Amino acid sequence: MAADGSAPRPHSTRRPHRFCPACGAGLVERAVESRLLGACPDCDFVAFHDPKVVAVTALLEDGGVWLIRRGIEPRLGEWALPGGYVDYEEHPKTAAARECLEEIGCEVAVERLLGVHHATFGNGGVVIVAYSGRIVAGRPRPGPEALEVARFGAAELPPLAFHTHDEILAALFGDSLADAQRPPGH
Numbered sequence: 001m002a003a004d005g006s007a008p009r010p011h012s013t014r015r016p017h018r019f020c021p022a023c024g025a026g027l028v029e030r031a032v033e034s035r036l037l038g039a040c041p042d043c044d045f046v047a048f049h050d051p052k053v054v055a056v057t058a059l060l061e062d063g064g065v066w067l068i069r070r071g072i073e074p075r076l077g078e079w080a081l082p083g084g085y086v087d088y089e090e091h092p093k094t095a096a097a098r099e100c101l102e103e104i105g106c107e108v109a110v111e112r113l114l115g116v117h118h119a120t121f122g123n124g125g126v127v128i129v130a131y132s133g134r135i136v137a138g139r140p141r142p143g144p145e146a147l148e149v150a151r152f153g154a155a156e157l158p159p160l161a162f163h164t165h166d167e168i169l170a171a172l173f174g175d176s177l178a179d180a181q182r183p184p185g186h
Contacts, residue, residue, distance in 0.1 A: 016038060016047065016123070017038050017047035018038075020040035020042070020043060020045045021045065022040065022043050022045045023040060023042050023043045023045070025040050025041060025042040025043070027039060027040055027045075027047060028040075028041055030046075032046050032048075037049070049123065049124070049125075051118070051124070051125035051126050051127045052085055052124070052125075052126050052127075053085070053086040053092060053126070053127050053129065054083055054084060054085055054086065054126045054127070054128045054129070055083055055084070055086050055092040055093070055095040055096035055099060055128075055129045055130075055131070056080075056081040056082065056083030056096065056099075056128060056129075056130050056131070056165070056168065057081060057082055057083060057096045057097075057099070057100055057108060057110060057130075057131045057132070057133045058081055058114065058130065058131070058132045058133070058168060058169065058172055059082065059100065059104075059106075059108060059132075059133050059134060059135055060132060060133070060134055061134065061135060061151060062151070063153055063154075064151040064152050064153045064154075064156075065081075065151065065152060065154075065157075065169065065172070066082070066104060066135070066140055066149060066150070066151050067079045067080060067081060067082075067149070067150060067151075067152060067157075067158070067160075068080055068081075068082050068103050068104060068142065068145075068146040068147075068148070068149050069142075069146060069147045069148040069149075069150075070145070070146065070147065070161060071142070071144070071145050071146050071147045072145045074121075074161075075161035075162065077147065078159070078160070078161035079157075079158045079159070079160050079161060080160060080161040080162060080165055081130075081160075081165050081168065081169075082099055082100045082103040082104050082146075083096065083099050083103075083128075084099040084102070084103070084145075086129070092129040092131075093110045093131065096108075096110045096129070096131050096133070097110050097133075100133070101143075102143050102144075102145065103142075103143045103145055103146050103149075104138075104140045104141065104142070104143060104146065104149050105138050105139075105140065105141045105142075105143055106135045106136075106137060106138035106139070106140055107135070107136050107137040107138055108133045108134065108135055108136060109133055109134050109136050110131045110132075110133040111131070111132055111133050111134065112131060112132045112133075113129070113130070113131055114130040114131055114132055114168055114171060114172060115130050115167075115168065115171060116128065116129055116130070117130060117164040117167060117168065118164075119162065119163070119164050128164050128168075130164075130168045132172065154169075154173040157169065
């Protein structure tokens with residue numbers, strides 16, 4: 001349960017299709033591109049296991065980066081970069097800015113692509129598009145999906161909720177992060 005009382009959002013890639021969303025027929029297992037996938041025997045729909053797309057932003061200020069302490073699952077109570085799912089009509093850069101406004105209450109300038117990462121969990125996965133940016137309006141404060149917001153220097157970073165966020169910040173801070181010898185995240 002999230003801090004505001006809402007239930008965590010389900011990961012659609014974690015639930016295998018049992019019925020065809022196009023015609024309603026029961027799916028059967030079929031070899032597709034060397035993998036067994038659910039497929040419709042009537043209309044040929046294939047239930048590919050596509051990853052969800054996530055956009056995150058490393059908001060830099062005074063040599064540090066702003067993080068949120070998550071108020072929702074997964075990883076409730078752990079520190080992470082602000083970010084979230086990209087809506088189907090959004091560019092990832094637009095989603096990154098929207099998520100910052102939702103999670104830390106600030107308008108941001110998303111400035112540079114830092115990288116693209118991938119993570120799997122259970123039978124699902126995400127593609128993470130990471131940006132750097134800066135706050136242009138507002139003062140960071142927790143939104144409905146965050147318990148806390150704080151700025152950390154490279155040597156002060158707490159363990160992070162997701163290993164991809166560790167990778168993003170290691171690439172961003174380089175040697176200064178390695179020198180800090182902080183404990184690894186999850």
